[in-house]
Amino acid sequence: MGDVVRKLHLVPNDGGGAGRVRRANLAQILKAAEQVFAETGFTGATMAEIADKADLPKANLHYYFGTKEELYRAVLANVLEMWLAPISVIHPEADPAKAIADYVYSKMEAARSRPFASKVFANEILHGGAQIEGFLSHDLKSLVEEKAAVLDGWIAEGRMAPLDAKNFFFMIWAMTQHYADFDVQIRLVLGKRQLTRRDFANFTEEVTRAVLRTAGLSPSD
Amino acid sequence: MGDVVRKLHLVPNDGGGAGRVRRANLAQILKAAEQVFAETGFTGATMAEIADKADLPKANLHYYFGTKEELYRAVLANVLEMWLAPISVIHPEADPAKAIADYVYSKMEAARSRPFASKVFANEILHGGAQIEGFLSHDLKSLVEEKAAVLDGWIAEGRMAPLDAKNFFFMIWAMTQHYADFDVQIRLVLGKRQLTRRDFANFTEEVTRAVLRTAGLSPSD
DNA sequence: GTCTATACATAGATAGAC
DNA sequence: GTCTATCTATGTATAGAC
Incomplete structure (x- = not known):
């Protein structure tokens, strides 16, 4: 930090x-x-x-x-700190299914507990990201390269299904942040006044299942 | 229209x-x-x-x-018209794998060819959606209920894996729109000046695979 | 139906008293 | 270190000539 x-x-x-x-x-x-x-x-x-x-x-x-x-x-x-932190669970010695599920959980929890932070980030990128170009093109880029290499290693060892590792992160980010950034749409489509902890627990379960299936993995516990 | x-x-x-x-x-x-x-x-x-x-x-x-x-x-x-149109491929008589793949393809193609439209929509929702509350809580809500019922029917017939149908749409929207709305992040992380048709073809393939696996389906062709 | 010039409101920033 | 009053810039909207 x-x-x-x-x-x-x-x-x-x-x-x-x-x-x-x-x-x-x-x-x-x-x-x-x-x-x-x-x-x-x-x-x-x-x-x-x-x-x-x-x-x-x-x-x-x-x-x-x-x-x-x-x-x-x-x-x-502040927002960027929060954004980066969870990815540390992805490291070579980890169990693929557990690490990926933990990562999804952390990102969903961030979306639930700090929706404003997520929206500030989304808004900045949506409008061109002029203030965080350096962060994106250096810090985040090298971080993604490092973590994608971890996934590629797991794939090479046959511990998860072959896929484009960087794009896999994009898909995870897309889904997890969606529940913070597009909460209005989700609430109105579901006819709910508020998204509760229960709702988020359900979303988290569904997203985790989707992500693990995409990687050809089954839940580890 | x-x-x-x-x-x-x-x-x-x-x-x-x-x-x-x-x-x-x-x-x-x-x-x-x-x-x-x-x-x-x-x-x-x-x-x-x-x-x-x-x-x-x-x-x-x-x-x-x-x-x-x-x-x-x-x-x-204008943007809303574009947003709604593709979902018509989801109907009871369709083949699940083909219909879902077609839907993903259309949404990705919309993200590629009309990125500004996607961003206007994202921005509106991100900031509370005051101008489209009626659209979201009536038009889109009933459309999603109708299409979720189609998926629930397929699930009941054992033609796809059990899942939360409405949330399944949320995940598809999240992933497909991400490539338009967060293109700056994707470009900078990948170190590319522009996302090309080839890039989008690759993204589309990855997203389609992820979505079909999530639904327990295999590509139909 | 088109366009120049301008009115009016709002919001970022600062001066200067406390 | 705090706050009121004010300056200045910008942006929406319109009046009125063409």
Whole structure:
């Protein structure tokens, strides 16, 4: 953790780590900003609305983050950390079925518990990803290459069915993030007011089964 | 075609269908608007940029569509038509494997050939879908119920593996639209400048295999 | 039916008192 | 370090000449 943040130069001026108030305010602002950016996008979001949600005067946001864009980049940095973390369960020594099921579970849990983070990420990519080009073309690219090599190894050893490993990750991302990003569509089509933990447990089961079958694997427990 | 448009009251004043110039201008504006809304979202898009891309003065857009929101709704109406059309291949008399493969193919082809349309739709849902709530909660909901019943029938007859039929559609939508909506991520991770027809053919093959395996089916040809 | 010039509203950013 | 008042830019929409 922290690596991506530093690499992308996305850290707000921390002043040296002195104040407690500072930390609390930063956290409050970042949380409010994540929600507002998720709901209305970068241009749609207004500093006034974020300030309202953070329960702070508008000028304070500019005091801490300077510009709207800086604030946005700080939110993105948080989001990217969350996005990357789960993939570590994919490593050569792991059991394929268990590792892949764990990965799907983690991504679904992230979609359920931090839907705003997922939407901020989706929105950024949807509109060209100008702020995270470096992250995508370097950090994520090499990570995917590394993890795809793990899958290729398993395939070569006959421990899972042959498939395009990179594309396999794309399909997993597509399905898991869909439940966060397109929740409105899912709710309205199912006629539900809210997607519950039970709903997500069911989705997770279905997605896990789909992914494992695609890889020619059976659940390990 | 036209049904959804009418139901949602999304038709711009057609004046009676007189002019040829009118038709050409409307088409030009709608095409430009689809692209700009896709790239920057509703609030991010400006009438000036759309006018530029449509090669018309800004005031003309207001002449034809009144407000930015009306123009946006007209774009959405087009997009929804495209979105719905392919699902008709799912009907009781069809062969399950062939029908599902055809459906995946059509959705992937739509993602490839009309990426802006897919992005406009994704953006609208991502931000709450206020403009298409009626479409989602009535039209799409009943369509999904009808088509899920077809799958449930196939399952009952032992013609495909048991699964949650509605969720099966969600997974298909997630994967197929991903290649349009997240193309930037895919391109940068793969290190490609552009996704070609060949790339899409490969994605389509992988997604089709994943979907058929999930349904316990083998390719029919 | 087309287009230039402009009115009006909103939102990002800052100055300066506290 | 906080906040009110204000500046300035941008973008939607329209008036009115052609």
